[in-house]
Amino acid sequence: xxxxxxxxxxxxxxxxxxxxxxxxxxxxxAGSSRDAQMSRFSNLIHLGxxxxxxxxxxxxxxxxxxxxxxxxxxxxxxxxxxxxxxxxLSFDQPVESFESxxxxxxxxxxxxxxxxxxxxxxxxxxxxxxxxxxxHPADELTPFRPRSPxxxxxxxxxxxxxxxxxxxGLFACSGLLFNHESPLRPQRFVTRKIxxxxxxxxxxxxxxxxxxxxxxxxxxxWAPEYVEAMWLMLQQDNPDDYVIATGETNRLEDFVDGxxxxxxxxxxxxxxxxxxxxxxxxxxxxxANPGKAAxxxxxxxxxxxxxxxxxxxxxxKATFESR
Amino acid sequence: xxxxxxxxxxxxxxxxxxxFLLKKGYEVHGIKRRASLFNTDRIDHLYQDPHESERTFxxxxxxxTDSTNLIRIIQQVQPxxxxxxxxxxxxxxxxxxxxxTANADxxxxxxxxxxxxxxxxxxKTRxxxxxxxxxxxxxxxxxxxEQTPFYPRSPxxxxxxxxxxxxxxxxxxxGLFGCNGILFNHESPLRGETFVTRKIxxxxxxxxxxxxxVLFLGNLDGKRDWGHARDYVELMWLMLQQKKPKDYVIATGRQFSVRxxxxxxxxxxxxxxxxxGEGVEEKGYDKKTDRCIVAxxxxxxxxxxxxxxxxxxxLAREELGWEPKISFEEMIAEMVAHDLREAERDLLCRxxxxxxxxxxx
Numbered sequence: 001x002x003x004x005x006x007x008x009x010x011x012x013x014x015x016x017x018x019x020x021x022x023x024x025x026x027x028x029x030a031g032s033s034r035d036a037q038m039s040r041f042s043n044l045i046h047l048g049x050x051x052x053x054x055x056x057x058x059x060x061x062x063x064x065x066x067x068x069x070x071x072x073x074x075x076x077x078x079x080x081x082x083x084x085x086x087x088x089l090s091f092d093q094p095v096e097s098f099e100s101x102x103x104x105x106x107x108x109x110x111x112x113x114x115x116x117x118x119x120x121x122x123x124x125x126x127x128x129x130x131x132x133x134x135x136h137p138a139d140e141l142t143p144f145r146p147r148s149p150x151x152x153x154x155x156x157x158x159x160x161x162x163x164x165x166x167x168x169g170l171f172a173c174s175g176l177l178f179n180h181e182s183p184l185r186p187q188r189f190v191t192r193k194i195x196x197x198x199x200x201x202x203x204x205x206x207x208x209x210x211x212x213x214x215x216x217x218x219x220x221x222w223a224p225e226y227v228e229a230m231w232l233m234l235q236q237d238n239p240d241d242y243v244i245a246t247g248e249t250n251r252l253e254d255f256v257d258g259x260x261x262x263x264x265x266x267x268x269x270x271x272x273x274x275x276x277x278x279x280x281x282x283x284x285x286x287x288a289n290p291g292k293a294a295x296x297x298x299x300x301x302x303x304x305x306x307x308x309x310x311x312x313x314x315x316x317k318a319t320f321e322s323r
Numbered sequence: 324x325x326x327x328x329x330x331x332x333x334x335x336x337x338x339x340x341x342x343f344l345l346k347k348g349y350e351v352h353g354i355k356r357r358a359s360l361f362n363t364d365r366i367d368h369l370y371q372d373p374h375e376s377e378r379t380f381x382x383x384x385x386x387x388t389d390s391t392n393l394i395r396i397i398q399q400v401q402p403x404x405x406x407x408x409x410x411x412x413x414x415x416x417x418x419x420x421x422x423x424t425a426n427a428d429x430x431x432x433x434x435x436x437x438x439x440x441x442x443x444x445x446x447k448t449r450x451x452x453x454x455x456x457x458x459x460x461x462x463x464x465x466x467x468x469e470q471t472p473f474y475p476r477s478p479x480x481x482x483x484x485x486x487x488x489x490x491x492x493x494x495x496x497x498g499l500f501g502c503n504g505i506l507f508n509h510e511s512p513l514r515g516e517t518f519v520t521r522k523i524x525x526x527x528x529x530x531x532x533x534x535x536x537v538l539f540l541g542n543l544d545g546k547r548d549w550g551h552a553r554d555y556v557e558l559m560w561l562m563l564q565q566k567k568p569k570d571y572v573i574a575t576g577r578q579f580s581v582r583x584x585x586x587x588x589x590x591x592x593x594x595x596x597x598x599x600g601e602g603v604e605e606k607g608y609d610k611k612t613d614r615c616i617v618a619x620x621x622x623x624x625x626x627x628x629x630x631x632x633x634x635x636x637x638l639a640r641e642e643l644g645w646e647p648k649i650s651f652e653e654m655i656a657e658m659v660a661h662d663l664r665e666a667e668r669d670l671l672c673r674x675x676x677x678x679x680x681x682x683x684x
Contacts (some may be wrong), residue, residue: 063422091496094433094489095390102429102485106421106478143472146488147495149433156429156485159475160421166476167418167626280496 060104387431541623574634
């Protein structure tokens with residue numbers, strides 16, 4: 001009998017790639033969305049797997065709803081990828097960010113305890129928890145210094161996971177994933193915004209791309225690879241937390257350059273920076289040390305920033321030209 | 324007249340802080356939760372009749388889980404300083420009520436910070452957040468100072484971690500004058516009866532007078548840095564008087580186990596306690612009578628224990644010129660004297676035929 005996985009947040013980028021991965025591994029895949037009847041699941045459709053996954057309505061803020069979907073699906077593994085996912089938006093919706101991220105994780109942990117079933121759980125942590133590390137590569141022991149309501153809520157969720165693992169022996173893992181991109185990223189994420197605008201400009205549109213601080217440094221990886229790490233964590237003998245990243249840091253300017261260069265353009269002619277897009281507090285540099293994931297999970301990022309930029313452009317161009 | 328608003332005014336720290344600020348000449352406003360029973364015994368001595376003019380001590384009904392209520396109170400009061408001392412503050416209880424604890428302790432702090440912003444009071448109102456040594460949990464270094472990384476070990480500590488960082492974030496993002504006081508354990512005769520120190524002094528006093536036979540405790544090996552709450556509230560105020568907002572550790576720098584606390588408290592009452600056995604079998608005997616007066620009950624163990632905490636408050640001592648004035652032994656003597664007096668009152672009532680509730684948990 002194959003295993004069953006339940007993915008909260010299945011309609012997002014990671015949920016969709018994870019569904020595809022688990023389907024190829026022979027899992028029965030179920031997923032939840034706040035309103036499954038209203039969701040278009042365009043990412044699942046995009047990947048051509050919409051009819052292979054069961055979808056359920058569930059809200060992580062509502063304990064009854066979480067319990068009900070767990071009872072119905074009876075999963076072996078739960079992946080919690082749901083929750084408000086934008087750092088920028090969290091400054092405008094701090095309470096909602098806490099409720100969807102932190103109370104949501106708590107409800108899930110409590111529901112699993114309540115059912116007394118050996119359900120393994122993965123929770124999406126975030127590299128945002130680290131904040132500015134002064135150039136030191138962050139690993140699993142690096143103290144958190146969160147810089148946004150989103151990051152503070154993710155830090156609380158991370159510790160809830162650790163506490164339920166230690167207090168009640170749950171098989172609970174957090175992945176501290178650094179930025180991971182793909183063509184399924186929504187437009188409000190800067191990478192996708194850059195790729196889309198650059199493709200329009202390459203197609204002859206007369207427009208300028210407006211960006212905030214382009215000297216920020218990030219570690220960008222390829223989302224379809226990162227979901228493998230999530231799955232690997234739940235296949236180990238013991239539950240633990242892992243940093244997932246490429247280990248390579250680049251400036252946003254370099255990503256912009258990667259995108260425009262692959263379209264034969266010079267970004268300097270098309271980009272305008274504006275103070276309006278700056279965040280109240282931002283992280284300047286992130287650096288990651290994914291050594292533990294390589295040692296213990298045998299996981300390593302194959303695609304680095306330039307590959308990510310190139311692949312995103314390729315797919316964007318294809319959709320653009322097919323319109 | 325400067326105005327202060329205290330959440331959690333009916334608690335131990337709220338009562339001491341209110342008294343302190345009134346002496347400093349503040350107009351003190353407090354928020355208390357509506358309850359069907361009186362819950363103001365710690366501040367009754369500060370109460371001023373509503374019919375008096377020029378009152379300087381005022382209470383408002385409110386709740387940290389109600390945003391609009393908080394916004395309205397802050398709008399009315401227009402405080403210069405807000406002290407957020409309200410919380411579900413019991414570590415053990417937080418394992419049973421994790422969601423409520425998150426709502427009151429984590430979101431409660433956020434709701435206050437948001438209220439300050441929504442009312443445009445960022446430049447006027449200073450904010451103190453009651454943070455806790457429980458943040459250090461499974462300690463990463465000893466002693467703990469402001470740079471020591473956190474490792475929370477309970478739903479209470481995780482909720483307080485959120486409140487800590489959201490206070491830092493609002494300071495950095497919006498320039499709000501917000502400070503965290505990372506207070507190590509602080510006790511007093513006003514400490515709630517279900518907290519271990521008060522449970523010990525009260526329990527031993529009642530054993531002394533024959534109300535109770537045995538004091539049941541959880542982890543006797545737990546080591547803490549115990550100060551006096553009256554010393555610590557001064558620090559809260561001092562932090563908000565500085566030029567720049569910052570976070571400070573407040574501690575005595577001395578560490579004692581729960582067992583040692585029991586022994587010292589016992590001595591105050593003339594008990595010389597001999598410890599025998601190990602783990603759940605450990606017992607404390609009064610040497611004179613050879614009677615077992617202290618025993619371990621595993622029900623008080625926590626799913627994840629915090630073994631040892633010891634604070635390094637050098638920063639507060641250097642920058643704020645603060646020193647704790649009341650020693651560990653003096654504090655216990657004060658607590659024991661208070662609880663013995665209460666037990667004597669109960670004994671008197673009982674002797675005169677009045678019903679005396681036992682109030683053991």
